[in-house]
Amino acid sequence: MPRTSSTRPPGGAATLQQVATAAGVSLATASRVLHGSGGRRVAEELAERVTAAAAELRYVAHAPAQSLARSRSTVVGVLVHDIADPYFAAIAAGAMQVAREHDLMVLVANTFRDPALERDYLARLRAQRARAMLLAGSAFAGEPFAEELAGFAAAGGRVAAIGARGEGIDTVEPDHAGGGRLVAEHLTALGHREIGVITGPAGLATVAQRLSGFTEVVARPHVAGSDFTREGGRAAAHELLRAHPGLTAVFALNDLMAAGALAALREAGRSVPGEVSVVGFDDLPVATDLTPGLTTVRLDLTGIGAQAMRLLLDDEPGGRTRPAPAELVIRASTGPARP
Amino acid sequence: MPRTSSTRPPGGAATLQQVATAAGVSLATASRVLHGSGGRRVAEELAERVTAAAAELRYVAHAPAQSLARSRSTVVGVLVHDIADPYFAAIAAGAMQVAREHDLMVLVANTFRDPALERDYLARLRAQRARAMLLAGSAFAGEPFAEELAGFAAAGGRVAAIGARGEGIDTVEPDHAGGGRLVAEHLTALGHREIGVITGPAGLATVAQRLSGFTEVVARPHVAGSDFTREGGRAAAHELLRAHPGLTAVFALNDLMAAGALAALREAGRSVPGEVSVVGFDDLPVATDLTPGLTTVRLDLTGIGAQAMRLLLDDEPGGRTRPAPAELVIRASTGPARP
DNA sequence: TCGCGGGCGGAAAGCGCTTTCCACCCTCCT
DNA sequence: AGGAGGGTGGAAAGCGCTTTCCGCCCGCGA
Known part of the structure; x- marks a missing residue:
């Protein structure tokens, strides 16, 4: 049975040794041609033979073996x-x-x-x-x-x-904190005083920072929420509305929750931004497509x-x-x- | 300098050999204990010594080496x-x-x-x-x-x-084709006859299938579009509206383009679904949050x-x-x- | 008491590649 | 023309692990 003459390597992938043999050079030379770090040069003709053989055998270096040998x-x-x-x-x-x-x-x-x-x-x-x-x-x-x-x-x-x-x-x-601050400044500039904040899971650092930036400006917002999802935002918005009917603005700590809040507000019959303003965070693509378009904080993720x-x-x-x-x-x- | 006595392996990660030495067993035994395929058993006591040594040295098998040896x-x-x-x-x-x-x-x-x-x-x-x-x-x-x-x-x-x-x-x-068919049936059942379709890149198989399912039912829709994005959808919707003012429904081949179409319709002052109905495809999370909520085809991605x-x-x-x-x-x- | 077989630990041969080191050859200089 | 030196190919020693095979030791039966 012929060995190295078939186009497709017999079973499994071709090894560098097979390429070297097919090209009539040593393993070392084949390695240098195909993966050599450039420090070492190989004569033109041999290099071509090796490249040709590799192409013919559809050789692809065995990455794990390479990792092992190079230890990287x-x-x-x-x-x-x-x-x-x-x-x-x-x-x-x-x-x-x-x-x-x-x-x-x-x-x-x-x-x-x-x-x-x-x-x-x-x-x-x-x-x-x-x-x-x-x-x-x-x-x-x-x-x-x-x-x-x-x-x-x-x-x-x-x-x-x-x-x-x-x-x-x-x-x-x-700059989560800075973003929170921007929101707070924006809302206070618009005259909002009764503001609700919809937060995510307590342990999350991003949540804490967004909130702390906000509270640097607005000392005591009403806070609700727990889950970082649309549904979490919706539930929290309802809760906030119930507890503080006088609310004129809601800051959701991410856009998903803001979408939920918008839904909740719609359900509650409150117009946005007529009666209640809403702000999100992240500027996900969805922010543009919400109705009304969502004011939010952009992060270049x-x-x-x-x-x-x-x-x-x-x-x-x-x-x-x-x-x-x-x-x-x-x-x-x-x-x-x-x- | 003490060798195997420190908790953290000196430089780099610990090797199996080091674990074996620390446990006073051979490489083979250590391998059998830690990664043995179960075919072979090792005495209780040795196994414990090996496990302990591995833990102490924070040993983690070198995955590339394992891949190489196991050739998988x-x-x-x-x-x-x-x-x-x-x-x-x-x-x-x-x-x-x-x-x-x-x-x-x-x-x-x-x-x-x-x-x-x-x-x-x-x-x-x-x-x-x-x-x-x-x-x-x-x-x-x-x-x-x-x-x-x-x-x-x-x-x-x-x-x-x-x-x-x-x-x-x-x-x-x-079932892209089936989804397209469902949309066509839904729209025709609602009485729509002048329907525009917003497609994606011509080469994409999914696009072709969704469209072909649709045209099984609605023979000759008006077609426009090219890019599989929100903006592509928006542009295509405007184009469709211009070319066929009598359109009563638009089927966008994915939700992103549907969102764009909705935006275009809003810009053109056409009410949805009053004047024009819109359907998307994929049922991405965003579909719920669009206004109005988007009728679409759900795929359990x-x-x-x-x-x-x-x-x-x-x-x-x-x-x-x-x-x-x-x-x-x-x-x-x-x-x-x-x- | 001696022999045999089963069970289990260890030595060693790879897996496919990189890289050091050596040997060779050719060229250039004196 | 002879020797030194640079350049280039090849042999071989690993990289860390798996797995086969060997051999030891023990327990059992006759």
């Missing part, structure tokens, strides 16, 4: 709470764009906001010897996480996070993801912080307070 | 057009859920609808020796793709796709992603097809045609 892999990890959430999807998209510019593949870990799962993924990413990992939706602190992260860093992995995570970790810090990945992949020492600005986008859902 | 990796690939698009994000989320049940990690390849990039990712996934790959947004056909895929399959990789892709490939087939991943990971022979039903969700954006 070509994957990076991205940890998100939920990839189906547009907030994280946008961050991931930005990160992936940059990763691909660096010829890296992205391993996405969907933690579903479960701390146990998150720990597990951290370990698996470490097991993969990922070049770096981006903590995009990772609000959990505590001993085991810090240890896992330290272990990862000790083994040469880089870590970056969206939102403060701890020292030594590169972070891109979206894709840019943030991209920047974090850039931090991860350059060779500077870690521990840097890059602020990401928040910007108020005024649409139709806010207006002057009724007298 | 623990990653699967998911190819999408754009992870920031909620359509693909939902599919990916479903796939990831199942992957994690199988203890697999997911490599996400974002092709940005670029054929060259897509080919490249196919090769890289092959290089990683991914256990399987899911083609979620991959509309490109042609020689090079088929070859790449064949190479992957020949090497033992499984391939599944959302939407027909070719023989031998497991596929989950969303998460379920589709999950099912595709399940197909990928069971051990049955490939080439199966699983239909995924489409369901009409009637909301406020459709009503009887004006007489």
Whole structure:
């Protein structure tokens, strides 16, 4: 039976050895031609023979073997709470764009906001010897996480996070507090005094920061809510309306909840912004399509993801912080307070 | 200097050899204890010593080395057009859920609808020796793709796709045509005769199928559009309105474009559904929050992603097809045609 | 008491690649 | 013309793990 003469490698993929043999050169030479770091040159003719043989055999280097030999892999990890959430999807998209510019593949870990799962993924990413990992939706602190992260860093992995995570970790810090402040200033300028805030889960750092920025300006808002979803926003808005009928404005800590609030207001027969103004946060694409168009705070999520990945992949020492600005986008859902 | 006595492995991660030495057993025994496939048993006491040593050294197996030795990796690939698009994000989320049940990690390849990039990712996934790959947004056909895929399959990789892709490939087939038919039936039942359709990129199979299902019932709709985005929908709606002022209904081939159409109708001062009815496709979360609520076709995207991943990971022979039903969700954006 | 077989630990041979080191050959200089 | 030196190909030693195969030791039966 002929061996190296068939076009398709017999079973499984072709190995570098097969390519070398087919080209009549040594393994080392084939390696240098195909993956050589450029430091070493190979004669034109041999190089061509190798390239041809590789193409013929449809050779693709065995990435795990390469990782092992080089002791550096070509994957990076991205940890998100939920990839189906547009907030994280946008961050991931930005990160992936940059990763691909660096010829890296992205391993996405969907933690579903479960701390146990998150720990597990951290370990698996470490097991993969990922070049770096981006903590995009990772609000959990505590001993085991810090240890896992330290272990990862000790083994040469880089870590970056969206939102403060701890020292030594590169972070891109979206200006949640500043955004909250902008909203508060906007609403007070419009004459609103009775303002309700719809919050998300208490433990989430982003929530705390958005709220604290807001309360720097508006000392004692009425607060309700718990779940970071549309339904959570709807329920919280109803609750707020019941408890404080005099409310003239509602600030939902993200756009999803704002959409819910808008629905609740509609159900309650309150006009927006005639009777009640509504503000969201994130400026997801949906904000434009709500009725009325939602006034909200824009975060350049894709840019943030991209920047974090850039931090991860350059060779500077870690521990840097890059602020990401928040910007108020005024649409139709806010207006002057009724007298 | 003491060697194995420190808690944290000196530099880099601990190796199995270090664990074995610390436990006073051989490499083989340590491997059997920590990753043994169960076929072989190890005495209780030794096993405990190994486990303890591993914990102490925070040992995590080197995944690439394991892949190499076992010649089977623990990653699967998911190819999408754009992870920031909620359509693909939902599919990916479903796939990831199942992957994690199988203890697999997911490599996400974002092709940005670029054929060259897509080919490249196919090769890289092959290089990683991914256990399987899911083609979620991959509309490109042609020689090079088929070859790449064949190479992957020949090497033992499984391939599944959302939407027909070719023989031998497991596929989950969303009933795009059926959805289109449902829309057509709904609109004609409401008395609509002059109907405009807003399509996406011509090459996309999903677009073609949705449209063909529709035209089975409504022979000659007015067609416009090209881009699968909100803005594309908006522009196309304006165009349709200009060309066919008598239009009483618009069917946008996805919800994003429907949102744009709704905006265009608002701009043109046409009431929905009073003067013009609007229907979308996909039932993205945004559909509820549009005004009026969007009548659309629901596809269980998460379920589709999950099912595709399940197909990928069971051990049955490939080439199966699983239909995924489409369901009409009637909301406020459709009503009887004006007489 | 001796022999045999089963059970279990260890040595070692890879998995596919990178990279160091060596040897060779050719060219250039004196 | 002879020797030194640069450039280039090849042999081989790993990278960290799995898994086969070997051999030891123990318990049992005759």
